[in-house]
Amino acid sequence: MNAQSPNDYSAYPDANGRFGDYGGRYVAETLMPLVLDLGQAYEDAKNDSAFHAEMSGYMTHYVGRPSPLYFAERLTQHFGGAKIYFKRDELNHTGAHKINNCIGQILLARRMGKTRIIAETGAGQHGVATATVCARFGYPCIVYMGATDVERQKPNVFRMNLLGAEVRPVTSGTGTLKDAMNEAMRDWVTNVDDTYYIIGTAAGPHPYPAMVRDFQSVIGIEARAQMMEREGRLPDAIVACIGGGSNAIGLFHPFLADENVRLIGVEAAGHGLSTGQHAASLTGGRPGVLHGNKTYLLQDDDGQIIDAHSISAGLDYPGIGPEHSWLHDVGRAQYVSATDQEALDAFQLCSQLEGIIPALEPAHALARVGDVAKELGKDGIVLMNLCGRGDKDIFTVAEALGSRL
Amino acid sequence: MTRMRQNRITSRFESLKQEGRAGLITYIMAGDPDVETAFEILKGLPAAGADLIELGFPFSDPMAEGPPIQRAALRALKAGMTLRGTLDLVRRFRVNDQTTPIILMGYTNPVLTYGFGPFAADAAAAGVDGLIIVDSPPEEAAELSDALDVAGISLIRLTAPTTDDKRLETVVKRTSGFVYYVSVAGVTGVKEADAATVAPAVARVRKASNLPVAVGFGIKTPERAAAVARVADAVVVGSALVEEIASAAATDSLAAPKVLASVAALAKAVRLARLDVSVT
Numbered sequence: 076m077n078a079q080s081p082n083d084y085s086a087y088p089d090a091n092g093r094f095g096d097y098g099g100r101y102v103a104e105t106l107m108p109l110v111l112d113l114g115q116a117y118e119d120a121k122n123d124s125a126f127h128a129e130m131s132g133y134m135t136h137y138v139g140r141p142s143p144l145y146f147a148e149r150l151t152q153h154f155g156g157a158k159i160y161f162k163r164d165e166l167n168h169t170g171a172h173k174i175n176n177c178i179g180q181i182l183l184a185r186r187m188g189k190t191r192i193i194a195e196t197g198a199g200q201h202g203v204a205t206a207t208v209c210a211r212f213g214y215p216c217i218v219y220m221g222a223t224d225v226e227r228q229k230p231n232v233f234r235m236n237l238l239g240a241e242v243r244p245v246t247s248g249t250g251t252l253k254d255a256m257n258e259a260m261r262d263w264v265t266n267v268d269d270t271y272y273i274i275g276t277a278a279g280p281h282p283y284p285a286m287v288r289d290f291q292s293v294i295g296i297e298a299r300a301q302m303m304e305r306e307g308r309l310p311d312a313i314v315a316c317i318g319g320g321s322n323a324i325g326l327f328h329p330f331l332a333d334e335n336v337r338l339i340g341v342e343a344a345g346h347g348l349s350t351g352q353h354a355a356s357l358t359g360g361r362p363g364v365l366h367g368n369k370t371y372l373l374q375d376d377d378g379q380i381i382d383a384h385s386i387s388a389g390l391d392y393p394g395i396g397p398e399h400s401w402l403h404d405v406g407r408a409q410y411v412s413a414t415d416q417e418a419l420d421a422f423q424l425c426s427q428l429e430g431i432i433p434a435l436e437p438a439h440a441l442a443r444v445g446d447v448a449k450e451l452g453k454d455g456i457v458l459m460n461l462c463g464r465g466d467k468d469i470f471t472v473a474e475a476l477g478s479r480l
Numbered sequence: 481m482t483r484m485r486q487n488r489i490t491s492r493f494e495s496l497k498q499e500g501r502a503g504l505i506t507y508i509m510a511g512d513p514d515v516e517t518a519f520e521i522l523k524g525l526p527a528a529g530a531d532l533i534e535l536g537f538p539f540s541d542p543m544a545e546g547p548p549i550q551r552a553a554l555r556a557l558k559a560g561m562t563l564r565g566t567l568d569l570v571r572r573f574r575v576n577d578q579t580t581p582i583i584l585m586g587y588t589n590p591v592l593t594y595g596f597g598p599f600a601a602d603a604a605a606a607g608v609d610g611l612i613i614v615d616s617p618p619e620e621a622a623e624l625s626d627a628l629d630v631a632g633i634s635l636i637r638l639t640a641p642t643t644d645d646k647r648l649e650t651v652v653k654r655t656s657g658f659v660y661y662v663s664v665a666g667v668t669g670v671k672e673a674d675a676a677t678v679a680p681a682v683a684r685v686r687k688a689s690n691l692p693v694a695v696g697f698g699i700k701t702p703e704r705a706a707a708v709a710r711v712a713d714a715v716v717v718g719s720a721l722v723e724e725i726a727s728a729a730a731t732d733s734l735a736a737p738k739v740l741a742s743v744a745a746l747a748k749a750v751r752l753a754r755l756d757v758s759v760t
Contacts (some may be wrong), residue, residue: 105640378593
């Protein structure tokens with residue numbers, strides 16, 4: 076809005092963890108020294124080629140990267156506009172982009188000599204990814220999950236248990252993802268000596284938004300190179316869904332300097348923005364402070380956080396990563412939304428036309444890809460991050476479509 | 481006017497020093513379990529022996545609180561309490577009490593939503609003396625500090641067992657009133673403070689700052705309060721009182737007399753604490 080557009084987007088965050096006015100480190104003093112330590116440890120790791128080499132090895136042989144760039148031919152025909160490409164991050168080990176970040180953070184935790192891992196999870200995808208790396212690297216793992224989510228995401232709870240993690244249902248507050256995050260912070264503040272907190276999205280106190288972005292940037296770095304190889308040019312637009320926004324910032328970040336590439340984030344409009352039951356923090360919220368960072372939030376007139384609603388548990392968060400808030404204000408990225416119903420329609424369309432059952436999260440992105448493809452026309456190219464597979468969502472979708480499993 | 485407000489905390493600590501005892505700081509949540517009961521308790525605190533009052537204003541996501549204060553915040557929100565409503569309570573309290581310092585305690589977002597400048601002005605006019613914002617470390621507090629300075633409200637800082645000597649200098653830099661030492665690494669009202677670590681920690685804070693040192697988190701009983709009162713300038717009790725409000729509200733019994741009786745017991749223990757030392 077009135078924020079000034081920078082010359083070099085990659086120079087952010089600044090030393091205080093700020094993306095313009097957003098981000099920062101709004102945590103209790105007990106955590107502040109730990110957050111500062113983590114920032115230093117991450118800086119050191121970032122400058123250590125051995126850290127990158129090790130991470131890259133696990134990305135290749137354990138996660139299965141690079142993920143393919145796929146031309147969605149039948150969807151392209153269906154919409155009759157620009158060529159539609161998918162970045163297939165749903166093919167990663169554990170079925171979503173979440174593992175990219177978890178590999179990075181578990182290696183950092185080991186480097187810091189931590190011996191106990193905690194995480195928060197909404198739908199359970201980040202919880203499963205965290206439980207996975209904890210099993211692989213031999214760490215005890217505690218995952219905080221809202222009590223209502225534990226109830227409706229039983230398969231993922233069972234997966235986490237199989238992987239050896241303890242899932243702690245969170246009944247405080249309203250028992251949702253934001254409360255799970257509060258509870259993880261409370262655990263961290265209580266176990267300051269041995270515990271590493273793996274945050275699952277590009278939010279939280281600095282350095283998390285920058286660190287998670289960096290670990291997820293593998294998505295955009297690969298996609299950019301793959302697109303150059305396939306099409307000999309960059310796409311006209313790239314699209315990703317946004318809850319906290321980690322898959323989107325991972326896709327966007329390597330394209331920030333390419334001013335001709337439109338960046339489009341799709342928030343969850345739930346039952347519709349006008350109903351107040353949605354998860355569109357940028358479209359329907361305003362700046363505030365939650366979970367250690369300043370960013371757009373769903374909140375009332377007194378600054379109390381309002382529960383988000385989305386059919387997709389992964390987007391069901393009343394905030395958004397601070398870098399998105401900044402990209403929104405400076406106008407570098409554009410943020411739109413898709414309702415539950417639009418996501419359900421896109422979910423079925425993708426399943427039936429491409430033989431890919433997408434997660435409900437990227438189904439939100441797909442719901443807007445058609446519009447973008449039509450707008451760009453036949454000469455255009457649009458790239459979407461297919462950030463997760465839909466197996467986890469079949470119960471939710473079945474219920475929404477009126478069938479019982 | 482500004483000077484007077486600023487001095488309510490300072491003069492209270494000066495008189496405590498003259499009396500040769502530590503102060504008792506009691507925490508309750510505004511609007512818990514309902515607006516009028518909270519006001520009745522607030523009104524009765526000075527007579528029951530509270531030397532300073534911490535009044536929480538509710539936030540939906542109180543990251544550093546244990547279950548008792550989390551639940552208190554939810555009860556208060558359900559009762560319709562807001563930051564504006566909290567200032568109303570202070571205004572009503574000031575009609576009959578011009579001397580007991582009141583410190584508001586809570587989280588950044590409601591204050592940011594109110595606007596730092598307007599909040600500071602309204603809070604000062606209502607009779608607020610100090611502010612503790614749990615999730616506003618010095619690195620993020622410049623703008624808020626500026627607004628509070630203009631209004632003459634003390635920004636009181638928390639220091640923790642994890643705050644090392646070097647960082648302590650930063651933490652106490654732009655603060656006034658007193659320094660609040662969080663005696664356990666953890667949330668409010670869960671772990672009990674280890675008495676043996678409190679004395680050296682208080683000494684460490686005193687080395688970094690000339691301000692009085694209050695100790696809180698995990699102090700639940702008169703015995704523990706007395707132990708801390710021997711080494712600190714003030715003792716903060718919160719969750720234990722908030723739990724009593726909760727149980728009274730749950731059983732429909734009168735919360736105010738019950739809580740105020742507990743405050744009286746704590747006050748007695750704090751007042752006798754150093755005498756005990758000299759006797760034994």
